[in-house]
Amino acid sequence: MSQVVQAPTEVRRARYAVAAVFTVHGAVTGSFATRVPWIQDHAGVSAGQLGFALAFTALGASCAMPLAGRITHRHGSRTALRGLLALWTLSLVLPALAPNLLTLCLAMFTYGATSGTADVAMNALGVEVERQLGRSIMSGLHGMWSAGALIGSAGGTLAAHLGADARVHHALAAGVLTVLGLLACHWVLDLRPTEDEEPPPRFALPPRSALLIGAVGFCAVFAEGASLDWSAVYLRDQLETSAGLAAACTTGFMFTMAAARIAGDAVVNRFGAVRTVRAGGLLATLGGLSIVLAGNPAVAMAGFGLLGLGIAVVVPLCFAAAGHSGPNPSQAIAGVATITYTSGLVAPSLIGGVAQATSLMVSFAVVTVLAFGLVVFAGVLRTGGRRSAEVSPRAAAVPDPRP
DSSP states (O other): OOOOOOOOOHHHHHHHHHHHHHHHHHHHHHHHTTHHHHHHHHHTHHHHHHHHHHHHHHHHHHHHHHHHHHHHHHHOOOOOOOOHHHHHHHGGGHHHHHOOHHHHHHHHHHHHHHHHHHHHHHHHHHHHHHHHHHHHHHHHHHHHHHHHHHHHHHHHHHHHHHTOOOHHHHHHHHHHHHHHHHHHHHTOOOOOOOOOOOOOOOSSSOOHHHHHHHHHHHHHHHHHHHHHHHHHHHHOOOOOOOOOHHHHHHHHHHHHHHHHHHHHHHHHHHHHHHHHHHHHHHHHHHHHHHHHSSSSSSHHHHHHHHHHHHHHHHHHHHHHHHSSSSSSSSHHHHHHHHHHHHHHHHHHHHHHHHHHHHHHHHHHHHHHHHHHHHHHHGGGHHHHHHHHHOOOOHHHHHOOOOO
């Protein structure tokens, strides 16, 4: 894609626009997650069948994400993101309409496919804005995604509390989010291929650099998925806490992740991606050890907080490094996204399997080992750091739009 440096005002405006896109994308996820029990009852599926259907989300994303680069090359980044984001927001209505297992699987496949392609397109644009600004912004963008997920979750919680039909709730949410997404896309960068640029292949294996970067993302997303799905169970079963305190641990973990991502760019700009991830890996390892060795709920909750703080910025930095690692950012980002989606899929079930065979304490010992992997392998992000530093004087002169 063409990487012409835009005017400073356009870059500032594009930064806020792509942040709004991340927020909208996250709000869809939050809106869906809170109504899963309603969707399960409506489709008449068991817990095992629901888990099977939800796996189609990652399958759909993995199949569709390699197409994002081709779509962006053909239509330009702004038009492509506008269409892909609208498909994602509108797909929110599909799961609630499914009356049985088969239709729910098809709905989740479509839901995952639209999520994955929009995810790749918006991350590729975020990387380009970061390149033109000459400073890290990807952590903050992913922080806005987390904020959007919390907003969507709050709306879904209210709808569930009021006993609202999820078909109505999701239709209204999809309509509002589609309009907001289309408005935000109006101001994102409009990158187009040069005349002599070859279109990317429809399907291609990600480059080796993306696989290495994806391995770092795998460690972080595994720890995130394990903590989100099992932190409450850990406090309830291992430490015999109340259901309310156990739930508060999960909520606290989510807030820690969101806050750390929003504040993370300042740390990355000062210390660089590699040192930030290594320091985060040490915090996450300390958090994991606190969880495993905790003798009371307070220590375990502090451990989950440290774990969330340590891994928060890793995935945004992996996307940034992938986007800066080669001539085809969308292809590299799709490769990293596929690996991280897979990690998020396997983490909860693998943690449950290890816990069934041994104990939850052993499961989180595995999480701790993977967290330490961030310290060991953070150096693979150095490629992205070098590329991102190679900005033109004009881009480096753009003033920081942050207040």
